[in-house]
Amino acid sequence: MKLPLGAAALTGVQVGAALVASQAVVADVGAGRLGFLRYAIALLFLLPFVRRRSSPPISRRDLVPVALIGMGQFGVLIMFLNVAVMHTSSARVSLVFATLPLMTIALGWFLTRETPRARDLGAIALTLFGLGTLLGADALAGKLAGSDLIGLAMAAAATLTGAICSTLYRPYLQRYGVVKVSALALAASLLPLGIAGVLEPATGPLLALGTRTWLLIVFVGLSSGIGYLLWLYALSTASAGLVTAFLALSPITATGLSVLFLAQAMTPALFAAIGFVVAGLALMALPPGPPAAAPNP
Helix, strand or coil, X not given: CHHHHHHHHHHHHHHXXXXXXXXXXXXXXXXXXXXXXXXXXXXXXXXXXXXXXXXCCCCHHHHHHHHHHHHHHHHHHHHHHHHHHHHCCHHHHHHHHCCHHHHHHHHHHHHHCCCCCHHHHHHHHHHHHHHHHHHHHHHHCCCCCHHHHHHHHHHHHHHHHHHHHHHHHHHHXXXXXXXXXXHHHHHHHHXXXXXXXXXXXXXXXXXXXXXXXXXXXXXXXXXXXXXXXHHHHHHHHCCHHHHHHHHHHHHHHHHHHHHXXXXXXXXXXXXXXXXXXXXXXHHHHCCCCCCCCCCCC
């Protein structure tokens, strides 16, 4: 169990580090072009693993729905995240995005009408309290500008998009395997990201970008491909609740790297908000207790 949990932990760190790197270069590259380059590199990394899979090929009738969901999962979602880090700090964005597993659970309740567990309700309450602490304290201190609100709204839209696509993907993942579905989804996402890159305001030719910028772009792309494989490995061995709880490492990583490299101030409100979100995800990941014993007749 140690290896799967280590893979899940590395994925949480990768999400936070990729957001910080994206924040550092998105103004020079553009949100659409950065997303296109990110997933083009990640797709090239995943292709050798696709050829090794023995799962059945994706049928023609399922090509279009898988591609459309992929455009949402990897195209629309990453556009929202890239725009978010253009308007507010990557630490705030990663804090909102770390609520993805909880939003996915809430969406599942809405679609299936299942009765939520008290533990999950408590986890969501802790997370919402953490986000409220961050927004309320920053607003009272005058540190929450209109641009920050746009960034937080984009982060929330990205999280909701991820929750919807993750829910819709389930039958296709079970039918064809995760790697093949993901490769098709990544390839399909390049279309909207490429169009967005062409339509967005010009930020200069890619060949004119500096070495540091290109290194960060390659890091974001390769780490996304590696992180995705680690995530799938963890999910194939450990419980989904436990694995997704390691997303709590993403805001911690993003905050630490932002303080070190982007001169981001570590405010008490951000520190408290991270604590509440981590506590909420940890509560969700706790294994279920033993069933209640039947009463003696």
